[in-house]
Amino acid sequence: xxxxxxKLIIRLGSHAEKDYxxxxxxLIDGVxxxxxxxxxxxxxxxxxxxxxxxxxxxxVYYIDPMTYGYAQDLDLLKSERKVKKKPVFDFKRSxxxxxxxxxxxxxxxxxxxxxxxxxxLTTDSAVETLCESxxxxxxxxxxxxxxxxxxxxxxxxxxxxxxxxxTPYFYAGGRNAMRWLELVPRLARATAALDLEIxxxxxxxxxxxxxxxxxxxxxxxxxxxxxxVEGVWLWFxxxxxxxxxxxxxxxxxxxxxxxxxxxxxxxxxxxxxxLALSRIGLSGLSHGIGYGEQKDVAPVQGQxxxxxxxxxxxxxxxxxxxxxxxxxxxxxxxxxxxxxxQICDCVVCKGVVRSSLREFSAFGDLHYSSPSSQRKxxxxxxxxxxxxxxxxxxxxxxxxxxxxxxxxxxAELEEAARKWCRQPSIANDADHLHRWRExxxx
Amino acid sequence: MSxxxxxxxxxAPVSAYVRRKGFRWQDTELAFYEYRIDLYGFSxxxxxxxxxxxxxxxxxxxxxxxxxxxxxxDWVFAALPESAVNDVVQSAFAEHGVGLIGxxxxxxxxxxxxxxxxxxxxxxxxxxxxSLVCEAG
Numbered sequence: 001x002x003x004x005x006x007k008l009i010i011r012l013g014s015h016a017e018k019d020y021x022x023x024x025x026x027l028i029d030g031v032x033x034x035x036x037x038x039x040x041x042x043x044x045x046x047x048x049x050x051x052x053x054x055x056x057x058x059x060v061y062y063i064d065p066m067t068y069g070y071a072q073d074l075d076l077l078k079s080e081r082k083v084k085k086k087p088v089f090d091f092k093r094s095x096x097x098x099x100x101x102x103x104x105x106x107x108x109x110x111x112x113x114x115x116x117x118x119x120x121l122t123t124d125s126a127v128e129t130l131c132e133s134x135x136x137x138x139x140x141x142x143x144x145x146x147x148x149x150x151x152x153x154x155x156x157x158x159x160x161x162x163x164x165x166x167t168p169y170f171y172a173g174g175r176n177a178m179r180w181l182e183l184v185p186r187l188a189r190a191t192a193a194l195d196l197e198i199x200x201x202x203x204x205x206x207x208x209x210x211x212x213x214x215x216x217x218x219x220x221x222x223x224x225x226x227x228x229v230e231g232v233w234l235w236f237x238x239x240x241x242x243x244x245x246x247x248x249x250x251x252x253x254x255x256x257x258x259x260x261x262x263x264x265x266x267x268x269x270x271x272x273x274x275l276a277l278s279r280i281g282l283s284g285l286s287h288g289i290g291y292g293e294q295k296d297v298a299p300v301q302g303q304x305x306x307x308x309x310x311x312x313x314x315x316x317x318x319x320x321x322x323x324x325x326x327x328x329x330x331x332x333x334x335x336x337x338x339x340x341x342q343i344c345d346c347v348v349c350k351g352v353v354r355s356s357l358r359e360f361s362a363f364g365d366l367h368y369s370s371p372s373s374q375r376k377x378x379x380x381x382x383x384x385x386x387x388x389x390x391x392x393x394x395x396x397x398x399x400x401x402x403x404x405x406x407x408x409x410x411a412e413l414e415e416a417a418r419k420w421c422r423q424p425s426i427a428n429d430a431d432h433l434h435r436w437r438e439x440x441x442x
Numbered sequence: 443m444s445x446x447x448x449x450x451x452x453x454a455p456v457s458a459y460v461r462r463k464g465f466r467w468q469d470t471e472l473a474f475y476e477y478r479i480d481l482y483g484f485s486x487x488x489x490x491x492x493x494x495x496x497x498x499x500x501x502x503x504x505x506x507x508x509x510x511x512x513x514x515x516d517w518v519f520a521a522l523p524e525s526a527v528n529d530v531v532q533s534a535f536a537e538h539g540v541g542l543i544g545x546x547x548x549x550x551x552x553x554x555x556x557x558x559x560x561x562x563x564x565x566x567x568x569x570x571x572x573s574l575v576c577e578a579g
Contacts, residue, residue, distance in 0.1 A: 307476055322475050322510045329562050360567050366476045374475045424509045424538055 002260050003405075006275050007284030008398045009062065009266070010391075012037070020289045020387055025052050026038070027395045030060040030163060032286050038063060038141060039101065040094035046145035046159075053160050060163035063138045064268075066132075067102075067168040068097060068205055068297070071116040076299055086091070102133045115186030116170070118179055127183075131190040134168040137197065145398065148268075164201040164231055167191040171297050172216075173207035173237060181206060181216055185223035201231035205297075208239040211251040212400075214295055221258045224376075230266035231283070239294040241273040241294045242317055242432040249273065249439035256282045263277055268296040272316040273436050275397055280404040288316075289388035307378045310363045310387040313393045315342050315415045315430050321364030326425035327358065347394070348389040363389070406440055413437040444498065444523030445547045449480070452496040452545050456521045457481060459543065459551035465492055469578040472571060474566035476513055477507060482515065484572050491572055492517040494543070501531050508540045512560035519543050519557060527554050 007029035010347035013022060014037070021031065031052050038045045053061030069077050077095040080087050091110050099110040105126065110117050121127055139161060147156035172180035180205075188202035202224060224232060233371045234256070238306075241250065252273075256265045260281025267274040270285035271293035278284075287293045290308045318345040324343070333339050338355050339360065353359045363385050366376035400410065417433035420426050446452055455466060465483030472479045481494040493515035498503040505518040511518045520535060521525030524544035532555055535542050 070483070318512075320475055320477075322477070322513055326510055326513055326562060358564070361566075366473060366475065427508070429556060 002257075002276045002281040004260070004281055005281050005402045006282065006398055007266075008394065009284055009286035011064075011269075011286045012048070013292070015041060015048070015288050020216045021048075021052060023388070024334040024395065025057040025059060027318075028059060029284065030062065032064055033284040034064045034139075035098050035101075035137065035332045036067045036092070036094040039097035041192035042141075042145050046142045049142050050146070050159055053162070055160075061160075062162050062164060062166060063141065063262070065102075065138065065168055066098070067106065067134060067167055069097065070106050073172045074109070074113060074115050083224045096190050101137050102135050104129050106130070106133070118176065118183070121183060121186075124186075127186055127190045128193075131187055133193060135165045135191055135194055135196055135200075138162050138165050138238045139198065142250065151160050151260075161198055164199040165196055166233065167200065167202050167229070167370050169203035169204050169205050169238065172210065174299065177207055177210060178216060178219070181210070182218060183219070185227050188224060188227035188229045188232075200228035201233055202227065202229045203233045203235065203264070205235045205268075206237065207297075208236040208244070208248065209254075211236055211239070211248040217251055218253060219253055224259060225262035225336075229243035229263060231266065232254065233261055233266045233286075235303070237293070240293060241271045241423065241436075242429075244273075244432075245434070246435050246438050246442070249435060250442050251440075253277055253280060253439060255419075256280065269293060272397060273432075273439075276402045276406070276409050276436065278401060279404065279409060279440075290383075290390045305377065307364075308383040308390075310386050311390040311393055311418075312426075313397075314342075315390055315420050315426065315433065316388070316397075317429060317432070319426065319429055321361055323429070325357075325360060327420075327423040330422045330423060331419065333357070336381060344393065345387065346389055346392040348385055348392060352385055398400075411436050412440045413440075444525045446498055446523050447546070449496045449498055450456060452521055452523070453481065454498065455545055455549035455551055456494060456543060460492065460494070462501060464488060466577075467572075467575045469575040474511065474567070474571075477510060479511060479514075479571075482571050482575050484575050490517060491515045491568055491575075492519060494519045494521055495569075496501070496521050498523060499527075501526060501534070505534055505538065505540065508535075510537055512539070512562045513564050514571055516559050516563055516568070517557045518560060521545055521551070523547075535566070549555060 007034050009030040010028050011032045051063045052059050077091055077381055078089055079092050080089045101105045104323040124158050144157045146152040146159050170180055184202055184204055190198045248396040257280040259265045266284045269287055269292055274285035299437050310321055311318045312324055334344050336353055352362050363382055365379040367379045367381040369377050411434050413436050420430045457556045460483050464485040464487050467484040470481050472482050479526045484491045493511040495504045495507045495566050506578045507535045518571050519541040521543040524546045535555055539558030541556035544576045
């Protein structure tokens with residue numbers, strides 16, 4: 001059993017999150033950005049990646065090529081905007097720009113408004129061309145952005161490159177899931193064969209149901225090693241570690257542990273369970289700032305800003321403020337000192353809950369965000385508190401896990417379950433503690 | 443099988459029932475973090491407050507919500523169609539000190555289970571809701 005010091009890679013969802021990165025950059029291991037974000041804001045993203053992907057902070061960066069978008073319902077890459085005062089439903093500027101940057105078959109997808117199919121990737125030459133364009137994009141896009149500016153052109157060559165090149169990837173789900181999954185080793189082999197001087201990481205993006213499929217798991221365990229890639233990122237669509245069944249958690253554990261014998265294994269949208277898997281070989285995980293520990297193939301559209309809930313460190317889950325507050329009397333949290341001892345003593349919590357337990361409600365403050373709002377929503381300040389508190393706790397968890405054995409983690413989960421599953425306001429949200437323990441000690 | 447189709451159908455009979463019990467100051471759909479309290483009432487005579495969750499079927503969800511409302515009201519109830527109240531439901535609510543109101547098909551309400559006064563009530567939340575219902579009333 002290989003124990004690895006897990007790496008925490010933060011996925012930047014938008015530039016509005018820059019502030020969180022600014023304050024925690026020295027504590028995390030790296031940043032990952034989606035290529036469509038690069039294309040939406042090339043200058044700002046290049047400058048950000050140069051800053052946080054360099055020596056100054058000791059962090060690395062990755063660019064997620066997001067190629068799967070071009071093989072799904074293309075309407076998901078479109079939005080309505082006004083052209084000459086008339087509404088037009090067309091490709092978002094970022095995805096159009098990205099397809100042009102990739103060129104070849106991905107550019108044709110947008111040009112012809114016809115999604116990529118498996119048949120487009122039947123021949124080896126088609127796969128090789130795709131892999132080359134996607135790899136070149138990641139290798140050169142950030143430096144190229146600097147090269148465009150006469151003032152910075154001379155620095156372009158010294159701009160740091162991604163820590164690894166991610167292969168193109170597509171969603172393996174539905175009736176043809178296995179066919180799409182078979183593409184993963186082919187894309188991995190073709191990208192590795194490019195001899196890039198930078199490690200190549202494959203990406204497995206599949207329906208969470210495939211975790212139940214022995215044939216699918218066997219294919220990945222057998223065919224990925226030997227492709228020449230140095231790592232793999234696992235993303236099982238909509239797999240939520242908190243609700244996943246033990247069987248799925250065990251399958252993920254076995255897959256990670258098996259692949260870890262030959263390569264670095266990361267989860268693309270993981271949480272604490274992924275961190276725990278580092279004790280059996282998982283190298284790292286990425287997630288957003290206060291969200292994104294699971295992600296579905298279909299993007300969330302047209303939803304109001306979700307509430308950022310308070311991360312209860314013992315339970316390893318975000319919960320509502322009153323759910324937690326309701327436990328205080330039962331568990332003996334009667335004063336601020338006890339709050340810091342039993343709930344959280346990060347700098348954010350010490351700053352917010354200073355003189356009275358009443359101050360805990362600041363993590364859930366509500367307001368009417370506009371004069372026309374019908375419902376109250378979380379204040380930006382409350383959301384910010386929750387996000388910073390989460391980030392500090394995730395960093396703390398990573399550091400702690402690095403010192404723990406799998407047995408230590410299992411014991412910790414067991415103790416947490418004993419305490420929190422008895423709390424009526426939380427019991428229904430703490431079941432995962434049992435399942436994680438069971439999956440880890442299985 | 444109850445004759446009620448929507449939770450909102452329970453509001454009028456339950457509101458009238460607790461009004462008769464002295465909780466004349468009332469307001470509905472009050473936001474408590476991400477929850478919405480269906481009915482909050484205050485009795486000036488007893489200086490006591492109550493919060494009620496109306497549910498047609500999902501009594502487990504009602505129990506979860508009412509346990510949270512114990513932070514902001516002295517007494518907390520779930521109101522269910524009488525046909526949905528059985529021994530299992532009663533014992534689950536009794537365990538957590540949450541009261542139960544059974545609503546008959548004719549709209550007649552009956553206190554099936556007496557709540558315990560909440561030991562978890564926070565004065566700052568309670569005060570906030572009492573002032574809201576008194577303003578609304």
